[in-house]
Amino acid sequence: MTDVLAHLRRRERWGVAEIAFWLALVAGIVAFPARAGLVNEALIAGLFALSLDLILGLTGIVSLGQAAFFGVGAYTAAILANAGYHDPLLGVLAAIVPTALIGFLTAPLLLRGSDLTRLMVTMGVALMLGELANREDGLTGGADGLNFTVAPLFGRFAIGSFGEGPRNAALFSLAVLFALLFVARRLARSPFGISLTAVRENRLRAGALGISAAWRIVAIYTISAAFAGVAGALLAETTQIASLDLFEFHRSANVMLMLIIGGAGYLYGGVIGAGVFILVRDVVSAETPEYWEFWIGLMLVALVLFGRERLANLVRLRR
Amino acid sequence: MKAAILISALALGVVPAMAEDVTVGMILPMTGPSASTGKQEKAGAELYIAQHGDKVAGKTIKLLVKDDTGAADVTKRLAQEAIANDHAAALMGFGLTPLAFAVAPIATEAKVPEIVTAAATAVITEKSPFIVRTSFTLPQASAPMAQWAAKNGIKKVVTIVTDYGPGLDAEKWFGETFKHEGGEIIEAIRTPLKNPDFAPFLQRVKDDKPDAVFVFVPSGFGAMVMKQFIEQGLAKAGVKLIGTGDVTDDDQLNGMGEAALGVVTAHHYSASHDSPENKAFVTAFEKANGFRPNFMGVAAYDGMALLYHALEATKGATDGAGLIEAMKGAKWMSPRGPVEIDPDTRDIVQNMYVRKVEKKDGQLYNMEFETIPMVKDPFKATKK
């Protein structure tokens, strides 16, 4: 029975499909620099969805307020840049601090009540933060948004809308996404990660094993907030604008849709769902800019009726 | 399988442009809360092309309409892609102020004209030397409203504006002008952007007992304000409702019913404007789309007119600097009346009309009764 170890470690190995997935992304960006902007948007949405997967997929905590951290992360990077700190890596790292702090402070709101309670409380926090950003227009530029510039990455690779900028931006986002997915992967396979699964699947039994669900939830919510903050900072830096709509309800709702489309709980679902959602939106809205939502809606309805699970299993890399 | 989707989708985005094509990237909110702006703008631009042909100075105009859903980061990406992939010679549209701001650095860097046909915060044209505007600025509409009010026996006013950029512009310019003319602002109320109930604000107005209440709300909230204005008994209490033309948006005015009658606003365009150009425009617009043009529709129509004008002047050359030069000082007869691009500010100079909502042929219209000729944006005028 030496294979118990192999069984426990079966999710740690990098599968061929997984490696191919990342290589395909790199190749895609290099081969199609013209669509790098779109890929960048999809990668960042994927990272944003990954942040939601940590709480929704791994831990079973629903949220309609991830946009709170997305927005705060974006404004952190923007405000830093306008204060003279233009380094993009610094901005991304700095976004972790306030988002993790807000996540930590608001996490206790998630510990009681039903799923509906959690959806509404997280949404309320996001909308209040958005309103706060609107009021503090001296800092945030209010409804006008904040435009800013960032320095080239490592002093060499310009990020932005011109020349190599979109491609570099997409590669930068890809690198950050990879780094954080790597972290999430380690986390999910660690004792802490398994304990989150335990909290999700049976909180009563988890407690009987000595696991205090409340603190685990606070911890993962804090981490998830930081992930979302990094995603927000990346979006702000690669588009060099932060605006109030980052806080809005539809951001939180869309990221949840993306995650559900791709399948929650195995980390890649968000990235795949975001890719599908954004590519389909791009293709359909180029055809019919007024009515594309109809076709997305039809896709969602069909997805549910024909079995989301079955479809997700087709593209699922390794479980 | 995923890779195949990815590649085919990526490939779709790249459309080779012909040398004799002039692509116009029109970026608008076609879905979401500002979708009505997008619909009007698209219709206005398409009507101009339909009426004047897609050939100008030997080039073929290709209009590329993109939906940015009102999100600034998407606007920016679409602008970048329009320039890099579709080789757009001009960008047009921009439904909200932050969206217009977002594209400014791209316009500057790529040297591509950004023709703003919607967003109305005064400062927009200063964000890039490549921005021109064919819509209007809120100071342009608010200041004349204040002058008219002061001259017509209104002494005390409460202002209600929506709490975001354009609203603050309107509040500031109405207030300062009105005070300059000797009036008094009793209170300046700001309402949240998502606000389904004005009753408490209007109750506050009622308790302030002003002569008039000046209102700026984004188009779409106008009907709500006017109905609740009546319902709260303000009209009976002798308070007048005045505002910018956003409140009595032509697009929606007809459905507003009796509540809108008698509301006085200042704006640059009314579908009832009495000129042959406008009659032809409105008829053609209604025929093509089944709804009435509003100030957004006419701004996009004029945006296209300005581009045609510039291309004729450059004899079809599409370099951005040349186009912008040709646009400066351009003068033409718009459906709204005579207009001109101020060569210093690249903002539009146009007549402002004071109008009152009346019934004409069974329909509601903003009937113009006073004209303030060729108003420049007062915001930029004061800066000199």
Added chain:
Amino acid sequence: MTAPALEARGLSRRFGGLVATDNVSFSLQPGARQALIGPNGAGKTTLINLLTGVLKPTQGAVWLAGRDVTHVSASQRVRRGLARTFQINQLFPDLSPAESLGLAISEREGRGWDFWRAAGKREIVAEIEDLLTRFNLSEVYDQPTRALPYGKQRLLEIALALACRPRALLLDEPAAGVPEEERHDILAALAQLPADVAILLIEHDMDLVFSFAARISVLVAGRLLCEGTPEEIAADPRVRAVYLGEDAHG
């Protein structure tokens, strides 16, 4: 004399006007094999919840290995050596038995907050394998728990509690619902539980109680009616009157 593994001192719990637990005192010595029986509604579940810390007593105290844990949280009590099983399976449907046991061991070893190193450590594998063997789960170690036969799930229920290395173990009707052909697995597992663990068996099945327990306590209407050896309890007229007389296999 060593301190009792688990001790209840005058535990009472009221829900409004209802007294669910009424001044219950007993103690479990290390290695004890004790059973708690009582008719439906006697307050067995409330008593377990009081002992494990899910509920706070209105009066009285709970002592664990010589220390007062009345105000210690449920999860902390587990860490101090009090484990339990559930009458209705409380398992992790998506995890395999090996993973579930690994989780329990990691938590016991204090690695529950380790978010970086892999859960599958070589050091814990031997213990997992030992538990799998002892509870006859070796053949299904890598199946998702939800796919296991009910009897195997019942065994995992006990194995998980044991993986906490408790001083005192509360078994809440371990054989409930197990089909006849799988019962011997459960009985065998109970028979070879470590001798140093104090066990309180809450059970309806009198055959199981009498074969397993050295002492039996009878709970009626929230209070302890009596306590004694199986022979004494079987002979006690009060017990017969309130309990055995009604429906011994209720």
Added chain:
Amino acid sequence: MLTLLLDGIAYGMLLFVLSAGLAVTLGLMNFINLAHGAFAMLGGYVTALLMNRAGVPFLATLPLAFLIPAAVGVALERTLYRRLYGASPLDQVLFTIGLVFMAMPAANYLLGNQPQQINLPDFLHGRLEFQGVGIGVYRLFTILLCGAIAASLQIFLVRTRFGAQLRAAVDDSRVAGGMGINVDLLFAITFAVGSGLAGLGGALAADVVGGVDPSFPLKFLVIMLIVVSIGGANGVLGALFGALLLGVLDVLGKYYAPTIGAFIIYAVMVATLTLRPNGLFAKGDRR
């Protein structure tokens, strides 16, 4: 002050009528129907189009604003929704948001972007003033009508056998079926009531909120969810009191502290759910 209170109650009633249907489907059937707003839009369009194009009087359109969405609701329930009872909440979210995405462009395509206004009959216009206390006639009308709806719903869903059967069916449809309850019929009726209420709410609210347009389903989704969650997702009374609380606090807040107006409803919601996680009127620990 009393005027403000009345305004607050009227606004609360408006919120209630928009959310009551959601309280029925979410609270009683445990189904997350985010497409609720689409049914409300349908009801609003029914009233607006009948009035503006066919000249039907306002009051006469209201029954249809209930019945047509209810009929559409049943049709969708029988064909699509029923497959998702008991499905994961995430599937329900995905499915119903998909319906919203389809409904909005469809309305835009068929009826255009312009809000369809409802012009009330004269007797609902104007304002009553009584010793310095005033209220719009239409607001008074909504208060009375919604009060009546709330009372009859409460009686219908809680006091009758139907209500008891419904609760049994939601708790365990198989057992309920075994007891001879026609679960399918029960759910279909309840869903119809929920959809019909949504439609009626859309029709009644349309005048106050500036007409009904294609963005209606999303525009009021957030506020509808807030009302239901504050009330305690547990039927009609919770939603009624949640809506009234929100309405009154929102109106008072906007009047006395207009600068923080936008925060009020969110703050009230977060505070309420922090103190009472299952809402003000939750019974037991319902998931």
